[in-house]
Amino acid sequence: MTRTVHVELGSRRYPIHIGSGLLEDPQLIASTLGGRHVMVLSDANVAPHYADRVLAALGERVHALHVLPPGEAEKTLARFAEVMEAMARLRASRDATLVALGGGVIGDLGGFAAACWMRGIRFVQLPTTLLAMVDSSVGGKTAVDLPAGKNLVGAFHQPSAVLIDTDTLATLPDRELRAGLAEVVKYGAIFDADFLAWLEQYADALLAREPAALAEAIARSCRHKAEVVARDETEQGERALLNFGHTFGHALETEVGYHDLLHGEAVAIGMVCAARLSARLGRAPEADAARLAVLLDRMGLPIAPPPGLDPERLLAHMRLDKKNLSGALRLILWRGTGQAELVSGVDEAEVLAVWREALSG
Numbered sequence: 428m429t430r431t432v433h434v435e436l437g438s439r440r441y442p443i444h445i446g447s448g449l450l451e452d453p454q455l456i457a458s459t460l461g462g463r464h465v466m467v468l469s470d471a472n473v474a475p476h477y478a479d480r481v482l483a484a485l486g487e488r489v490h491a492l493h494v495l496p497p498g499e500a501e502k503t504l505a506r507f508a509e510v511m512e513a514m515a516r517l518r519a520s521r522d523a524t525l526v527a528l529g530g531g532v533i534g535d536l537g538g539f540a541a542a543c544w545m546r547g548i549r550f551v552q553l554p555t556t557l558l559a560m561v562d563s564s565v566g567g568k569t570a571v572d573l574p575a576g577k578n579l580v581g582a583f584h585q586p587s588a589v590l591i592d593t594d595t596l597a598t599l600p601d602r603e604l605r606a607g608l609a610e611v612v613k614y615g616a617i618f619d620a621d622f623l624a625w626l627e628q629y630a631d632a633l634l635a636r637e638p639a640a641l642a643e644a645i646a647r648s649c650r651h652k653a654e655v656v657a658r659d660e661t662e663q664g665e666r667a668l669l670n671f672g673h674t675f676g677h678a679l680e681t682e683v684g685y686h687d688l689l690h691g692e693a694v695a696i697g698m699v700c701a702a703r704l705s706a707r708l709g710r711a712p713e714a715d716a717a718r719l720a721v722l723l724d725r726m727g728l729p730i731a732p733p734p735g736l737d738p739e740r741l742l743a744h745m746r747l748d749k750k751n752l753s754g755a756l757r758l759i760l761w762r763g764t765g766q767a768e769l770v771s772g773v774d775e776a777e778v779l780a781v782w783r784e785a786l787s788g
């Protein structure tokens with residue numbers, strides 16, 4: 428069964444198709460493409476498994492497959508420039524399509540390349556990690572990292588279609604599956620108490636990769652993301668709630684140099700820190716913060732930062748977060764299960780206290 432969720436953006440409305448075997452359907456893939464030129468961007472872990480299926484759908488189109496080394500450390504301006512050069516070699520015209528086949532790194536970098544080539548071409552997301560299926564392939568945030576901070580260079584550029592072939596999860600390593608579950612838990616935490624309770628009930632099924640449970644978690648997550656993006660495409664307000672746990676999480680990713688800690692893992696730790704800060708500030712029940720940490724822990728995710736990091740340096744990274752205005756910290760705080768809020772001018776001393784507590788184990 429294929430489920431379809433739409434992102435309702437008027438003339439830029441697009442479908443998210445979720446199902447088994449979608450990459451085995453050349454007509455479906457071909458239906459998402461624009462003009463004669465197609466650039467397929469992937470990484471060295473994904474391309475050997477799935478690139479052939481995509482290339483088989485391209486027919487007579489002029490195309491290239493560009494394969495990057497895998498991992499967050501490759502989401503850089505240098506790799507972006509490499510993709511731009513590959514577009515030039517392809518002689519891609521303005522009606523070309525960039526197809527991002529991979530996880531969130533390929534989707535974010537590929538989307539940014541599509542936003543920039545000739546000032547913007549069509550792009551299609553074929554996500555192959557759980558994290559990309561539930562979050563990064565939807566909503567049009569594209570970016571690369573700088574050593575100074577996550578996603579600091581980017582653009583809003585929506586895909587024309589998202590095809591989620593759940594069969595691709597078969598080759599995804601367990602650690603990556605768990606990282607994706609962190610973003611799934613995020614939707615329950617900030618929007619949907621019933622979904623959080625469902626996740627508590629189905630945590631073991633999800634970890635065991637039961638197809639029905641995974642499809643349900645993906646569809647519910649995509650529905651939440653599609654709805655908020657349709658209401659607030661460029662994060663003028665409500666969309667910022669999707670950043671729950673991310674100001675802490677991105678600080679961790681930046682501090683470790685985008686190595687050893689996956690985005691989903693950083694977000695798991697970040698959500699626990701944000702929930703504890705909210706409880707400390709009297710905005711969320713302590714018991715809810717504890718419940719969130721228990722669920723993330725059950726899902727095999729880290730809930731405390733790696734030891735030995737400097738809390739002052741982590742706070743300094745948070746000061747460069749994109750949500751901040753005029754130098755004042757703006758954080759997503761929690762109001763307990765199912766509700767979150769954007770709060771300005773959070774006391775840095777409280778944030779530092781939470782880092783210290785988390786780092787002391």
Ligand SMILES: NC(=O)c1ccc[n+]([C@@H]2O[C@H](COP(=O)([O-])OP(=O)(O)OC[C@H]3O[C@@H](n4cnc5c(N)ncnc54)[C@H](O)[C@@H]3O)[C@@H](O)[C@H]2O)c1
Pocket residue numbers: 470471472473476497498499502529530531532533535555556557558559562563564565566567568569578595596597598599600603606689690691
């Ligand atoms: N744009 C957004 O809205 C948004 C949302 C969430 C996260 N992100 C970004 O997404 C990135 C994280 O994405 P990710 O967790 O998918 O990481 P990723 O793209 O690095 O993929 C994780 C790893 O899994 C491998 N892989 C991918 N699919 C596979 C498959 N089917 N089989 C085997 N191996 C596979 C990759 O090669 C990589 O080693 C971060 O850069 C984060 O900032 C963006």
Ligand SMILES: O=C(O)C(=O)C[C@@H](O)[C@H](O)[C@H](O)COP(=O)(O)O
Pocket residue numbers: 562566568570577578610662666667669670673749
């Ligand atoms: O789509 C959004 O909006 C999100 O915030 C989703 C996040 O999970 C994602 O990690 C996003 O890339 C973070 O955005 P940023 O604006 O903090 O870079």
Ligand SMILES: [Zn+2]
Pocket residue numbers: 562610673690694
């Ligand atoms: Zn995220």
